[in-house]
Amino acid sequence: MNQKTPYPEKTIGKPLCDDAKMSMRNVNVFYGESQAIHDVNLDIGKHEVIALIGPSGCGKSTFLRCLNRMNDTIDICKVKGSFLLDQDNIYDPKLDVVELRARVGMVFQKPNPFPKSIYENVAYGPRLHGLANKRFELDEIVENSLRKAGLWDEVKDRLDQPGIGLSGGQQQRLCIARSIAVSPEVVLMDEPCSALDPIATAKIEELIDELSSQYTIVIVTHSMQQAARVSDRTAYFHLGRLIEVNDTHTVFTGPEHTLTEAYITGRFG
Amino acid sequence: MNKTTEQVRQSLKSRYRAEKRFRAFGIAAVTFGLLAVVVLFTDIISKGASAFVESYIQLDIHWDAAVLGIDDPNDAEQINNANYDALIKASLRDRFPEVTTRLERRSLYQLVSSGAGFLLRDQLQANPSLLGSTQAQWLLADDDVDMFIKAGADKRNNVRLAEVARSWVAGLEQDGDIDIKWNASLFSSGDSREPEQAGVWAAVVGSFFTMLVALVLAFPIGVAAAIYLEEFAPRNRYTDFIEVNINNLAAVPSIIFGLLGLAIFINLFGMPRSVPLVGGLVLTLMTLPTIIISARAAIKSVPPSIREAALGMGASRMQVVMHHVLPLAMPGMLTGAIIGMAQALGETAPLLMIGMVAFIVDIPGGPLDSATVLPVQIYLWADSPEASFVALTSAAIMVLMGFLITMNTLAVLLRKRLERRW
Numbered sequence: 230m231n232q233k234t235p236y237p238e239k240t241i242g243k244p245l246c247d248d249a250k251m252s253m254r255n256v257n258v259f260y261g262e263s264q265a266i267h268d269v270n271l272d273i274g275k276h277e278v279i280a281l282i283g284p285s286g287c288g289k290s291t292f293l294r295c296l297n298r299m300n301d302t303i304d305i306c307k308v309k310g311s312f313l314l315d316q317d318n319i320y321d322p323k324l325d326v327v328e329l330r331a332r333v334g335m336v337f338q339k340p341n342p343f344p345k346s347i348y349e350n351v352a353y354g355p356r357l358h359g360l361a362n363k364r365f366e367l368d369e370i371v372e373n374s375l376r377k378a379g380l381w382d383e384v385k386d387r388l389d390q391p392g393i394g395l396s397g398g399q400q401q402r403l404c405i406a407r408s409i410a411v412s413p414e415v416v417l418m419d420e421p422c423s424a425l426d427p428i429a430t431a432k433i434e435e436l437i438d439e440l441s442s443q444y445t446i447v448i449v450t451h452s453m454q455q456a457a458r459v460s461d462r463t464a465y466f467h468l469g470r471l472i473e474v475n476d477t478h479t480v481f482t483g484p485e486h487t488l489t490e491a492y493i494t495g496r497f498g
Numbered sequence: 499m500n501k502t503t504e505q506v507r508q509s510l511k512s513r514y515r516a517e518k519r520f521r522a523f524g525i526a527a528v529t530f531g532l533l534a535v536v537v538l539f540t541d542i543i544s545k546g547a548s549a550f551v552e553s554y555i556q557l558d559i560h561w562d563a564a565v566l567g568i569d570d571p572n573d574a575e576q577i578n579n580a581n582y583d584a585l586i587k588a589s590l591r592d593r594f595p596e597v598t599t600r601l602e603r604r605s606l607y608q609l610v611s612s613g614a615g616f617l618l619r620d621q622l623q624a625n626p627s628l629l630g631s632t633q634a635q636w637l638l639a640d641d642d643v644d645m646f647i648k649a650g651a652d653k654r655n656n657v658r659l660a661e662v663a664r665s666w667v668a669g670l671e672q673d674g675d676i677d678i679k680w681n682a683s684l685f686s687s688g689d690s691r692e693p694e695q696a697g698v699w700a701a702v703v704g705s706f707f708t709m710l711v712a713l714v715l716a717f718p719i720g721v722a723a724a725i726y727l728e729e730f731a732p733r734n735r736y737t738d739f740i741e742v743n744i745n746n747l748a749a750v751p752s753i754i755f756g757l758l759g760l761a762i763f764i765n766l767f768g769m770p771r772s773v774p775l776v777g778g779l780v781l782t783l784m785t786l787p788t789i790i791i792s793a794r795a796a797i798k799s800v801p802p803s804i805r806e807a808a809l810g811m812g813a814s815r816m817q818v819v820m821h822h823v824l825p826l827a828m829p830g831m832l833t834g835a836i837i838g839m840a841q842a843l844g845e846t847a848p849l850l851m852i853g854m855v856a857f858i859v860d861i862p863g864g865p866l867d868s869a870t871v872l873p874v875q876i877y878l879w880a881d882s883p884e885a886s887f888v889a890l891t892s893a894a895i896m897v898l899m900g901f902l903i904t905m906n907t908l909a910v911l912l913r914k915r916l917e918r919r920w
Contacts, residue, residue: 299809299810302806329812331811342807344804344826358812404807
């Protein structure tokens with residue numbers, strides 16, 4: 230898209246909301262010298278599913294990774310701005326990042342179960358954070374998480390088999406089960422279905438719908454159809470700027486900004 | 499067909515020819531390498547095989563208490579200090595009554611090994627009731643006799659055995675009193691001036707203790723250093739400098755480490771010379787770069803997705819390393835350690851510098867007893883004048899190569915078995 234279309238001064242639509250679960254203000258992210266995210270203000274409501282969409286390289290994954298401080302692992306990445314999780318500043322030096330990641334879980338693009346058994350994959354989080362130590366407590370947590378992830382019936386007979394032996398869709402559901410085993414408040418999903426076939430994708434989308442009653446979900450997706458199917462609100466990023474945020478229905482049927490409309494209608498990808 | 503296709507077709511011929519040449523060179527190189535290995539092995543095995551067996555002479559031993567000098571058969575000390583050589587000499591005289599002159603008698607006594615008396619002592623200590631009886635006994639032959647017997651019929655003229663002794667040995671052979679048996683001392687005794695009594699066992703145990711010290715020190719330090727450098731160290735000029743130095747150390751000639759050991763461990767710290775502890779310390783310094791480099795490669799090979807998943811679950815950096823990276827990198831680290839140890843096993847020069855070149859007879863009991871190592875033992879035997887030591891040297895080389903091949907095969911099997919497919 231040519232640069233002649235100006236960016237809006239303020240994000241169009243409803244980027245902010247009352248009683249937000251997570252609140253981001255004036256977010257600027259730099260990779261070394263180049264700026265990846267420009268002045269983003271966004272709220273994420275409780276128990277909502279919000280989809281971040283936009284063309285490749287527009288900064289949606291970068292933004293997502295800021296929410297659980299995964300960008301700390303990248304040396305040249307500098308994050309500026311305020312990030313509040315229920316009024317706690319997550320970039321406060323006194324805040325333990327380990328605790329943050331127990332409250333904000335993440336599911337990655339390519340399924341990455343640990344090379345351990347299915348049981349151990351799900352039990353790793355609770356054990357790590359000391360949520361359960363006795364065997365029967367862990368059993369209960371593992372079963373609950375696998376049920377919520379819709380995987381229990383398929384694997385209940387083979388919990389001690391390696392997690393990497395499952396199919397792609399099952400592995401991704403295992404990763405989801407793993408992240409919800411520690412009862413997070415927010416679950417971040419970075420293009421969770423991009424490596425999966427349509428049937429597995431459908432199962433995961435169904436899962437997201439069920440999970441939204443208990444968790445707040447932020448999902449980055451390349452597929453507009455997926456965003457349309459699963460999310461309550463949609464945020465459109467373009468080259469590091471947050472152009473428009475609105476109810477999903479509004480964004481896809483009546484987008485306000487030209488750039489949003491051009492992306493939705495497929496004029497660029 | 500257009501011009502480009504025509505040109506491609508022309509060039510195809512020379513390309514295929516170049517490929518054929520390359521393949522021929524490759525096959526020639528591999529063949530040459532294999533040939534060299536075959537020649538080497540054939541040479542060593544043909545020279546060393548004879549050292550695994552030894553000649554024994556059967557004689558009738560009259561367990562005469564008077565000759566031995568024992569009045570009280572229950573006195574352990576008397577049994578220990580009795581004159582067993584006299585027993586053997588008496589037995590030889592009885593066997594060859596025609597030998598009368600002193601000179602000839604001396605040659606006669608030299609048919610049997612000087613250490614054969616110890617075998618008799620052990621027997622009497624185990625069974626004092628032998629006193630007074632007459633038993634047929636197999637006694638270890640002297641190395642000259644041994645070489646004479648092992649030589650083929652046509653080579654016997656070259657052996658160093660005295661003329662007069664040859665007829666005696668021929669007589670013994672005819673009576674069936676000569677036998678070639680397994681060389682018991684090869685794997686049970688230490689070095690000796692007499693080749694028939696010399697064994698590699700002291701060197702093997704010395705090598706074992708040295709390598710044990712080296713492994714116990716080098717592996718944990720190397721793995722810890724690799725983890726730090728790979729996971730926790732900041733990327734700046736200092737860590738780059740350290741990395742360059744570690745890579746360079748891997749290429750330093752090993753004798754330098756020996757000099758370092760001499761200057762620091764022995765002169766500065768005053769540690770004892772010639773003990774496996776100091777040898778192990780020197781070998782630790784030598785193997786550390788190898789272990790660090792291979793451990794780093796193993797850690798690097800753990801995919802970042804596993805780390806991200808663990809971090810995303812809320813594991814601290816230390817926990818990511820301990821719970822996930824280390825277990826997954828362990829096979830690679832072990833392989834590197836085994837290869838490093840196999841290298842250390844064959845090292846001679848640094849250990850010469852710290853004094854492990856002594857003449858070690860007793861089997862070392864621990865890392866603080868004087869010891870020598872297998873490669874040094876080979877070096878010492880290669881220098882010895884007796885003809886039998888040629889075969890012994892090759893036999894010791896075979897033992898060393900046996901260990902090396904086993905260790906390297908173990909490393910390869912381990913790597914294959916524990917290879918993970920992501």
